[in-house]
Amino acid sequence: MSKLDQYIEAATRDNTRQSYRAAIEHFEVQWKGMLPATADGVARYLAEYADTLAVGTLRQRLAALAQWHTAQGFPDPTKAPIVRQAMRGIRALHPAQEKQAKPLQLDELERVVGTLDRAVDAARRGSDRAGELRNLRDKSLILLGFWRGFRSDELSRLRVEHVEASAGEGISCFLGRTKGDRQNLGTTFRAPALSRLCPVDAYLDWVGAAQLTSGPVYRAIDRWGHVGENGLHIDSIAPLLRAMLKNAGLAAAGAYSGHSLRRGFANWAASDGWDVKSLMEYVGWRDIKSALRYLDASVSFAKDRMEHGVLRRVHELDRL
CATH class of the missing domain: 1.10.150.130 (Tyrosine recombinase, N-terminal domain)
Structure with missing residues:
Protein backbone atom coordinates (compact mmCIF):
# COMPACT_ATOMS: atom_id res chain seq x y z
CA MET A 1 0.00 0.00 0.00
CA HIS A 94 -42.68 1.63 8.81
CA PRO A 95 -42.24 4.19 11.60
CA ALA A 96 -39.96 3.01 14.35
CA GLN A 97 -39.09 4.49 17.69
CA GLU A 98 -35.39 5.11 18.08
CA LYS A 99 -33.82 2.58 20.45
CA GLN A 100 -31.79 4.14 23.21
CA ALA A 101 -29.42 2.68 25.73
CA LYS A 102 -30.56 2.49 29.33
CA PRO A 103 -28.79 5.32 31.23
CA LEU A 104 -26.54 4.34 34.11
CA GLN A 105 -27.74 6.16 37.22
CA LEU A 106 -25.35 7.63 39.79
CA ASP A 107 -26.47 5.24 42.54
CA GLU A 108 -25.89 2.34 40.16
CA LEU A 109 -22.42 3.67 39.39
CA GLU A 110 -21.70 3.80 43.14
CA ARG A 111 -22.86 0.23 43.52
CA VAL A 112 -20.66 -1.02 40.68
CA VAL A 113 -17.59 0.85 41.95
CA GLY A 114 -18.16 -0.52 45.45
CA THR A 115 -18.25 -4.05 44.06
CA LEU A 116 -15.05 -3.42 42.08
CA ASP A 117 -13.28 -1.98 45.14
CA ARG A 118 -14.15 -5.07 47.18
CA ALA A 119 -12.95 -7.30 44.35
CA VAL A 120 -9.62 -5.43 44.22
CA ASP A 121 -9.14 -5.89 47.97
CA ALA A 122 -9.98 -9.59 47.76
CA ALA A 123 -7.59 -10.07 44.82
CA ARG A 124 -4.76 -8.39 46.70
CA ARG A 125 -5.34 -10.54 49.79
CA GLY A 126 -5.28 -13.63 47.60
CA SER A 127 -2.25 -12.49 45.56
CA ASP A 128 -4.44 -12.62 42.44
CA ARG A 129 -2.56 -10.32 40.11
CA ALA A 130 -4.95 -10.83 37.17
CA GLY A 131 -8.01 -10.13 39.31
CA GLU A 132 -6.48 -7.00 40.80
CA LEU A 133 -5.55 -5.57 37.42
CA ARG A 134 -8.84 -6.47 35.78
CA ASN A 135 -10.92 -4.78 38.47
CA LEU A 136 -8.69 -1.68 38.55
CA ARG A 137 -9.04 -1.40 34.77
CA ASP A 138 -12.81 -1.80 34.92
CA LYS A 139 -13.13 0.80 37.68
CA SER A 140 -11.11 3.32 35.69
CA LEU A 141 -13.05 2.61 32.50
CA ILE A 142 -16.51 3.01 34.03
CA LEU A 143 -15.64 6.13 36.04
CA LEU A 144 -13.85 7.94 33.22
CA GLY A 145 -16.49 6.83 30.74
CA PHE A 146 -19.28 8.17 32.95
CA TRP A 147 -17.81 11.50 34.08
CA ARG A 148 -16.54 12.34 30.59
CA GLY A 149 -19.57 10.97 28.74
CA PHE A 150 -17.32 8.92 26.47
CA ARG A 151 -18.59 6.60 23.76
CA SER A 152 -17.28 3.03 23.50
CA ASP A 153 -15.03 3.84 20.56
CA GLU A 154 -13.49 6.78 22.42
CA LEU A 155 -12.67 4.63 25.43
CA SER A 156 -11.13 1.99 23.18
CA ARG A 157 -8.92 4.58 21.42
CA LEU A 158 -7.55 6.41 24.45
CA ARG A 159 -3.75 6.31 24.62
CA VAL A 160 -1.58 6.77 27.69
CA GLU A 161 0.69 9.31 26.01
CA HIS A 162 -2.35 11.46 25.25
CA VAL A 163 -3.68 11.47 28.81
CA GLU A 164 -2.46 13.80 31.56
CA ALA A 165 -3.70 13.14 35.08
CA SER A 166 -2.81 14.88 38.32
CA ALA A 167 -4.12 13.58 41.64
CA GLY A 168 -6.39 16.07 43.37
CA GLU A 169 -6.59 18.27 40.26
CA GLY A 170 -7.93 16.68 37.13
CA ILE A 171 -7.42 14.69 33.95
CA SER A 172 -7.23 15.66 30.28
CA CYS A 173 -7.62 13.22 27.40
CA PHE A 174 -6.74 14.03 23.80
CA LEU A 175 -8.46 12.14 20.99
CA GLY A 176 -7.25 12.61 17.44
CA ARG A 177 -10.76 12.12 16.09
CA THR A 178 -14.27 12.01 17.46
CA LYS A 179 -17.70 11.49 15.92
CA GLY A 180 -18.38 15.21 15.51
CA ASP A 181 -14.83 16.07 14.41
CA ARG A 182 -15.16 15.58 10.66
CA GLN A 183 -11.85 17.32 9.93
CA ASN A 184 -9.92 15.10 12.40
CA LEU A 185 -8.51 18.15 14.17
CA GLY A 186 -8.54 16.41 17.53
CA THR A 187 -10.30 17.28 20.77
CA THR A 188 -9.12 17.50 24.39
CA PHE A 189 -11.58 16.37 27.05
CA ARG A 190 -11.07 17.36 30.69
CA ALA A 191 -12.60 16.14 33.93
CA PRO A 192 -11.95 17.31 37.50
CA ALA A 193 -10.75 15.24 40.43
CA LEU A 194 -13.64 14.37 42.77
CA SER A 195 -13.88 13.56 46.46
CA ARG A 196 -15.81 10.38 45.61
CA LEU A 197 -16.05 8.19 42.53
CA CYS A 198 -12.98 9.98 41.22
CA PRO A 199 -12.00 9.24 37.61
CA VAL A 200 -8.53 10.72 38.16
CA ASP A 201 -7.56 8.47 41.06
CA ALA A 202 -9.03 5.44 39.31
CA TYR A 203 -7.01 6.15 36.16
CA LEU A 204 -3.76 6.66 38.09
CA ASP A 205 -4.31 3.48 40.10
CA TRP A 206 -4.86 1.48 36.91
CA VAL A 207 -1.96 2.74 34.80
CA GLY A 208 0.34 2.60 37.84
CA ALA A 209 -0.54 -1.00 38.66
CA ALA A 210 -0.31 -2.04 35.00
CA GLN A 211 2.92 -0.03 34.56
CA LEU A 212 1.65 1.62 31.39
CA THR A 213 3.71 4.43 29.87
CA SER A 214 2.43 4.43 26.29
CA GLY A 215 -0.07 2.75 24.03
CA PRO A 216 -3.77 2.02 24.59
CA VAL A 217 -5.12 2.81 28.04
CA TYR A 218 -7.61 -0.06 28.30
CA ARG A 219 -6.33 -3.51 27.33
CA ALA A 220 -7.05 -7.20 27.76
CA ILE A 221 -5.53 -9.04 30.72
CA ASP A 222 -4.85 -12.78 30.59
CA ARG A 223 -5.35 -15.21 33.47
CA TRP A 224 -1.73 -14.86 34.56
CA GLY A 225 -2.00 -11.09 34.92
CA HIS A 226 -0.18 -10.18 31.71
CA VAL A 227 -1.45 -6.94 30.17
CA GLY A 228 -1.92 -7.10 26.40
CA GLU A 229 -0.34 -4.76 23.89
CA ASN A 230 -3.51 -3.92 21.97
CA GLY A 231 -6.45 -1.88 23.16
CA LEU A 232 -9.85 -3.35 23.91
CA HIS A 233 -11.97 -3.67 20.79
CA ILE A 234 -14.93 -1.32 20.58
CA ASP A 235 -17.33 -4.29 20.52
CA SER A 236 -15.96 -5.58 23.84
CA ILE A 237 -16.84 -2.44 25.84
CA ALA A 238 -20.59 -3.08 26.10
CA PRO A 239 -20.23 -6.74 27.20
CA LEU A 240 -17.61 -5.65 29.73
CA LEU A 241 -19.96 -3.01 31.12
CA ARG A 242 -22.83 -5.50 31.33
CA ALA A 243 -20.59 -7.95 33.20
CA MET A 244 -19.71 -5.24 35.73
CA LEU A 245 -23.38 -4.42 36.27
CA LYS A 246 -24.33 -8.08 36.59
CA ASN A 247 -21.57 -8.71 39.14
CA ALA A 248 -22.87 -5.75 41.15
CA GLY A 249 -26.32 -7.34 41.24
CA LEU A 250 -28.08 -4.82 38.99
CA ALA A 251 -31.25 -6.12 37.40
CA ALA A 252 -31.62 -6.20 33.61
CA ALA A 253 -27.89 -5.72 33.00
CA GLY A 254 -28.48 -6.72 29.37
CA ALA A 255 -30.42 -3.49 28.76
CA TYR A 256 -27.24 -1.41 29.08
CA SER A 257 -24.81 -0.65 26.28
CA GLY A 258 -21.68 1.37 25.65
CA HIS A 259 -23.86 4.50 25.37
CA SER A 260 -25.27 3.96 28.88
CA LEU A 261 -22.37 5.88 30.41
CA ARG A 262 -22.89 8.87 28.12
CA ARG A 263 -26.65 8.88 28.64
CA GLY A 264 -26.21 8.37 32.36
CA PHE A 265 -23.96 11.39 32.71
CA ALA A 266 -26.25 13.54 30.55
CA ASN A 267 -29.27 12.66 32.67
CA TRP A 268 -27.39 13.23 35.91
CA ALA A 269 -26.10 16.62 34.71
CA ALA A 270 -29.59 17.69 33.59
CA SER A 271 -31.17 16.66 36.90
CA ASP A 272 -28.37 18.48 38.74
CA GLY A 273 -29.26 21.75 37.03
CA TRP A 274 -26.80 21.99 34.14
CA ASP A 275 -28.11 24.18 31.34
CA VAL A 276 -28.17 22.85 27.79
CA LYS A 277 -25.28 25.02 26.60
CA SER A 278 -22.95 23.89 29.40
CA LEU A 279 -23.87 20.24 28.88
CA MET A 280 -23.32 20.46 25.13
CA GLU A 281 -19.92 22.10 25.56
CA TYR A 282 -18.77 19.57 28.16
CA VAL A 283 -19.89 16.45 26.29
CA GLY A 284 -19.04 17.78 22.84
CA TRP A 285 -22.42 17.88 21.13
CA ARG A 286 -22.66 20.19 18.14
CA ASP A 287 -26.44 20.56 17.99
CA ILE A 288 -29.25 20.53 20.53
CA LYS A 289 -31.01 17.57 18.87
CA SER A 290 -28.05 15.36 19.72
CA ALA A 291 -28.18 16.49 23.34
CA LEU A 292 -31.92 16.02 23.79
CA ARG A 293 -31.78 12.47 22.40
CA TYR A 294 -29.73 11.51 25.44
CA LEU A 295 -32.05 13.03 28.03
CA ASP A 296 -34.95 11.22 29.65
CA ALA A 297 -38.26 13.04 29.66
CA SER A 298 -38.30 12.92 33.45
CA VAL A 299 -35.26 15.16 33.68
CA SER A 300 -35.40 17.01 30.37
CA PHE A 301 -35.36 20.76 30.20
CA ALA A 302 -38.85 20.66 28.72
CA LYS A 303 -40.19 19.62 32.14
CA ASP A 304 -38.93 22.82 33.77
CA ARG A 305 -40.46 24.90 31.00
CA MET A 306 -43.80 23.11 31.36
CA GLU A 307 -43.83 23.56 35.14
CA HIS A 308 -43.00 27.24 34.75
CA GLY A 309 -45.82 27.66 32.25
CA VAL A 310 -48.35 25.88 34.48
CA LEU A 311 -47.44 27.98 37.52
CA ARG A 312 -47.59 31.19 35.51
CA ARG A 313 -51.08 30.26 34.31
CA VAL A 314 -52.19 29.57 37.90
CA HIS A 315 -50.94 33.01 38.97
CA GLU A 316 -52.78 34.62 36.06
CA LEU A 317 -56.03 32.90 37.05
CA ASP A 318 -55.58 33.91 40.68
CA ARG A 319 -55.46 37.56 39.64
CA LEU A 320 -58.77 37.33 37.79
Missing part, protein backbone atom coordinates in the same frame (compact mmCIF):
# COMPACT_ATOMS: atom_id res chain seq x y z
CA SER A 2 1.40 3.39 -1.00
CA LYS A 3 1.63 6.31 1.42
CA LEU A 4 -1.20 8.03 -0.47
CA ASP A 5 -3.40 4.93 -0.09
CA GLN A 6 -2.60 4.86 3.64
CA TYR A 7 -3.72 8.46 4.08
CA ILE A 8 -6.88 7.90 2.04
CA GLU A 9 -7.72 4.82 4.10
CA ALA A 10 -7.06 6.71 7.34
CA ALA A 11 -9.62 9.33 6.32
CA THR A 12 -12.41 6.78 6.84
CA ARG A 13 -13.03 5.20 10.21
CA ASP A 14 -12.50 1.44 10.48
CA ASN A 15 -16.05 0.69 11.59
CA THR A 16 -17.44 2.80 8.73
CA ARG A 17 -15.27 0.94 6.21
CA GLN A 18 -16.40 -2.43 7.54
CA SER A 19 -20.09 -1.51 7.56
CA TYR A 20 -19.86 -0.10 4.02
CA ARG A 21 -18.18 -3.28 2.76
CA ALA A 22 -20.92 -5.37 4.37
CA ALA A 23 -23.60 -3.16 2.79
CA ILE A 24 -22.13 -3.49 -0.71
CA GLU A 25 -21.82 -7.25 -0.24
CA HIS A 26 -25.47 -7.44 0.83
CA PHE A 27 -26.55 -5.50 -2.25
CA GLU A 28 -24.47 -7.59 -4.68
CA VAL A 29 -24.47 -11.06 -3.15
CA GLN A 30 -27.69 -11.43 -1.19
CA TRP A 31 -29.95 -9.27 -3.34
CA LYS A 32 -28.06 -10.05 -6.58
CA GLY A 33 -27.86 -6.37 -7.49
CA MET A 34 -25.63 -5.06 -10.26
CA LEU A 35 -22.98 -2.39 -9.80
CA PRO A 36 -22.94 0.32 -10.96
CA ALA A 37 -26.60 0.47 -9.98
CA THR A 38 -29.50 2.37 -11.47
CA ALA A 39 -31.84 4.55 -9.45
CA ASP A 40 -34.68 2.14 -10.16
CA GLY A 41 -32.56 -0.77 -8.94
CA VAL A 42 -31.72 1.01 -5.69
CA ALA A 43 -35.40 1.86 -5.12
CA ARG A 44 -36.41 -1.78 -5.68
CA TYR A 45 -33.69 -2.87 -3.26
CA LEU A 46 -35.10 -0.56 -0.59
CA ALA A 47 -38.62 -1.86 -1.20
CA GLU A 48 -37.43 -5.46 -0.91
CA TYR A 49 -36.02 -4.94 2.60
CA ALA A 50 -38.27 -2.16 3.90
CA ASP A 51 -40.25 -4.48 6.17
CA THR A 52 -37.25 -6.40 7.53
CA LEU A 53 -34.52 -3.77 7.96
CA ALA A 54 -34.68 -0.68 10.16
CA VAL A 55 -34.88 2.73 8.50
CA GLY A 56 -31.46 3.58 9.96
CA THR A 57 -29.98 0.45 8.37
CA LEU A 58 -31.48 1.36 4.99
CA ARG A 59 -29.97 4.85 5.26
CA GLN A 60 -26.59 3.27 5.98
CA ARG A 61 -26.98 1.03 2.90
CA LEU A 62 -27.71 4.10 0.77
CA ALA A 63 -24.64 5.87 2.15
CA ALA A 64 -22.49 2.86 1.26
CA LEU A 65 -23.88 2.72 -2.27
CA ALA A 66 -23.38 6.46 -2.70
CA GLN A 67 -19.78 6.20 -1.51
CA TRP A 68 -19.04 3.27 -3.85
CA HIS A 69 -20.37 5.05 -6.92
CA THR A 70 -18.58 8.30 -6.10
CA ALA A 71 -15.28 6.51 -5.47
CA GLN A 72 -15.57 4.62 -8.77
CA GLY A 73 -16.44 7.74 -10.75
CA PHE A 74 -20.06 6.78 -11.49
CA PRO A 75 -23.15 8.97 -11.03
CA ASP A 76 -24.73 8.53 -7.60
CA PRO A 77 -28.13 6.80 -8.07
CA THR A 78 -29.15 7.30 -4.43
CA LYS A 79 -29.83 11.00 -5.06
CA ALA A 80 -32.50 10.29 -7.68
CA PRO A 81 -36.10 11.40 -6.95
CA ILE A 82 -37.43 7.82 -7.05
CA VAL A 83 -35.02 6.76 -4.31
CA ARG A 84 -35.88 9.76 -2.13
CA GLN A 85 -39.60 9.09 -2.62
CA ALA A 86 -39.13 5.43 -1.74
CA MET A 87 -37.40 6.36 1.52
CA ARG A 88 -40.15 8.83 2.41
CA GLY A 89 -42.76 6.14 1.84
CA ILE A 90 -40.83 3.61 3.92
CA ARG A 91 -40.55 6.06 6.81
CA ALA A 92 -44.30 6.70 6.60
CA LEU A 93 -45.34 3.02 6.48
